[in-house]
Amino acid sequence: MKLILVSFLICLASCKSLTKNKNSVVDNMAVANIVSFDLEREINNCEAQLNKSVPKLTDLTKHPRLIETNATEWKEIPNGRLVWTSGFYPGILWYMYDLTKDDKWKKEAIKRTEVFESFKTINEHHDIGFMMFPAYGNGYLFGDKMEYKDVLLTSAKSLASRYNPKVGTIRSWSNKMHPRWQQHITIIDNMLNLELLFWASKNGGDQKYYDIAVKHAETTMANHFRPDYTSWHVIEYDSISGDVLNRHTKQGYADDSRWSRGQAWGIYGYTMVYRETGDKKFLDFAVKLTDKYLELLPEDYIPHWDFDVPNKEKEERDASAAAVVASGLLELSTLVEDRNKQQQYYDAAMRMLESLSSDEYSGVGKADSFLLHSTGAKSLGHEIDVALIYADYYYIEALARLKRMGQSN
Template identity: 80%
Template sequence: MASIFFLALGCESASTEEKEDEKVVEVQEDFDLEAAVEACEGQLEIMVSKLTDLSKHPRLIETDEREWKEVTNNELIWTSGFYPGILWYMYDITGETRWKEEAIKRTEVFEDFQYITKHHDIGFMMFPAYGNGYIIGDQKQYKDILLTSAASLASRYNPNVGAIKSWSNKMHPRWKQHITIIDNMLNLELLFWAAKNGGDHRFYDIAVRHAETTMKNHFREDYTSWHVLEYDSLSGEVMHHHTKQGYSDDSRWSRGQAWGIYGYSMVYRETGDKKFLDFAIKITDKYLTLLPEDRVPPWDFDAPNLEEQERDASAAAIVASGMLELSTQVEDKALSERYYKAAIQMLESLSSDAYSGVGKADSFLLHSTGAKSLGHEIDVALIYADYYYIEALDRLRKMK
């Protein structure tokens, strides 16, 4: 088992451009990062040869099928930014111009999405594409697009609640007032970036307040999260705790837990406020106690007959990426090594034949579950699973 030394530098992602104080951590590792990257590059070469219609983007590969199901680029579909984001990460890893050229081509078709104010997903849609393009690809002309996108996202902030409204009530009529979902934590990165790069400082304040409100209301005493909260739009009081994609309103939907771990590690990176680090540690520690042996969670931890439930590789990829960053943030060496090793175990499982798409489909990963409770995207390949997987590989490469 090889001994690896890495420098804990804040684990640069699409919004980290400044290095923190170095901290050397020794860990033991067998994971073959080079082989995992080569597998992704081979799969991406297949994808690029087939995905030629710029009016569409890849969303999923159905169970037992090989090719990506593409969906029309639409301002209501939140997954559009992940494929160009994958291309930017491959360019970051390899330095090969062909990946940059393809990333630019796939990014710039979404320029008009900077004006979206109908939902919170503009962060997911724009930052993996334009944010990575600005930072990784040095496409400085993307700055104004990102700043406009941040302003569009900030327009959904409700000061009475102290949070950004995620969905419209027309799209989700079950809820009549202010809706915030745990997924929204990831969109805060766009606001933090904008505040640091010429945008209104109010963007930073909104992101911090949203993180505080979510930390206060969205989590149970055992540090697991609900998916959907409905607030009174005027008083800001919590009205209901619900779910959309989990098994039940009170269940622990695994990808929801993943968004929290990734989200609060990112918020600590951007703020340096230790309360967010302490919270990230608590929710991560709880999550780790719930996992099966291979570290890839079932789609919901409270679904019946758990051993028979479909897994969600997307949740594992999100947590692996977030936990790699968290491992660089904690001061305790033993805890840092624990998070790093757990992230490596997740990547080992995802890269194994049990979850890899190599030779079976055009994706990096198989066995994700998008919305079983809604009857679709069950045991499939998902484009955002691939995105967070390659992000984790890129983070690991930089840490080494």
């Protein structure tokens, strides 16, 4: 029997280190849906893809960002202070080291991580969490690189400097970068940067980092979501009064449409916030966001780039959103107490991973990426139906989480 079925049985029977509810039991309804996913095969496929791509990626001043439609090799872009995706490639290498314990991946990860140590002082935008935690955070956690602690603490200080207590959120973009908005901008993506602050508060950083992260999550929960628990992308606040001025989008189809990756950031983000705080209001909210997202999915569980785009059947999918949610749902399945929800979310995550690993979405044999068919910003006219480095990052994170779940007994 394939490894993933064994992992499923072990996890739902006794996930001791990852779940708050140690009375999980196996329900038969989902077993038939997951036996076709072979975890070890997919880990091996990812390693084979890296063996193919890493020798081509030799310029340490750049990182792989995307593979264009019908191309096979990564397009590299400079590791600039304004480029939010630079941390995902070293993060992938750290996950491969964690999965294989092969020192060659550790050496490659170190090489690709340490080239942007100076980014720890970034305060021009909120994305320092995306940039530093997958790289330096994973190196600290998986590579025993204790010297990365100071880099992460400095990065957290830089991120916290963008917090506006009058609004109750960390300011995302600068108005110079995005002149459509004149005051305090917060985007839903910013939820994932909070993990850096939570980590710092537990590892020698100021308690205020925890308080900022919690307040940001609370304010976002109050203002960033519609009554049906779907997310807006961009909220513009009055920087003095904290009042909401506008609810818009940058990467979705329209201001009032439901951008699928925005919903994915919310699901992942509030699951993480509950893990870090233990506050049930965040768990309940993550459940509401998840249930709505699952309700909107097509049959193969890979969303279109926006849930409300016209002529949806002709529109591109977003594998990156699916990868983010698959990873988040694996964790959420260990945090909810209701056994039916445990089962539902685990099964949904496995359906997503099955589709992502299928010939339809896998890059194996076609390109150097793990995944194909992501959409970064169709509304802006770029990154349409491409491979994206962050899709690969959250996919390998999901595989790593799945493996740890099978080992926790």
